[in-house]
Amino acid sequence: MSVNHHPAPAAGFALMLVLSILILLGLLGGSFSLAVRQEIQQTAWLTQQTRQIAVAQAGIAYAFWHLAHPDAAQRWQPDGQLHHFSWDGREITLRIRSEQSKIDLNRAPRDLLHGLLQQVLPTQPAGQLADAILDWRDADQLTRQGASEASQYAPAIPGNRPFFSVAELTRVAGFTAEHVATLTPFVTVHARRGRIDPRSAELPVIAALPGLLPGQAEQFVQQREFALASGRRLDFSLLAPAQHLIEPSPRHTLFAMQIQVPSLAGHAYQTEVVVQRLRHRPGYQ
Secondary structure (H helix, E strand, O other): OOOOOOOOHHHHHHHHHHHHHHHHHHHHHHHHHHHHHHHHHHHHHHHHHHHHHHHHHHHHHHHHHHHOOOOOOOOOOOEEEEEEEEEOOEEEEEEEEEHHHOEEOOOOOHHHHHHHHHHHOOOOOHHHHHHHHHHHHOOOOOOOOOOOOHHHOOOOOOOOOOOOOHHHHHHOOOOOHHHHHHHHHHEEOOOOOOOEOOOOOOHHHHHOOOOOOOOHHHHHHHHHHHHHHHOOOOOOHHHHHHHHHEOOOOOOOEEEEEEEEEOOOOOEEEEEEEEEOOOOOOOOO
């Protein structure tokens, strides 16, 4: 006579419980390991980003020192040329332009604004957008053709005053965020001049000058680059039709610095800042 022995129900339940606990511990361990790896990667990225920002700030200070160098031969000029130098084992690339090489939204005359809008936003109604800028910044309630005065904006949107920043263009009738992003490299609110300094102005700004024949802006920029590279005197004769909009003797105190710092992983950090050089006043320490 044979006797069959079956495991007790309690023993089977205990086995299943142990297996469930082991599986749960494995899942928890895997999740914890993944979280730790992600935390380490995020910390490493933040550390790298912070270091790049610190190197960029050091590079800006270094460039600012060269702008005010007592030796004219070593003094950097805000002419838009690229400067390369090493800092903290990284090859920094930096470009300096005078803010006067841009078009001031608060001071530029209509024909200069119109010319820039034609160059940079060729598919948009340049005249209407130029009038909208003028109507935003002026102090009256008169509406130019195709533009909108402050009374036609929503009550929460101000107008009839100067622009405080280039980004404020997004609040002007007819301008989108994409339009403003395209215009931003060529306009400013810091120059406080209605004229431009063509010594470092980019091609769209030069081409915005009224009265130039097709191709003259490109020709001037080519001549300018050659003169800068060879140390020759810059010839402004090509810009004679727009002489009234050219700054004859610019006093550079505001500079736009574009700086790029590569990381050890190959990713570049790039930023642009506007810095001001204060002139020394007698008796001021």
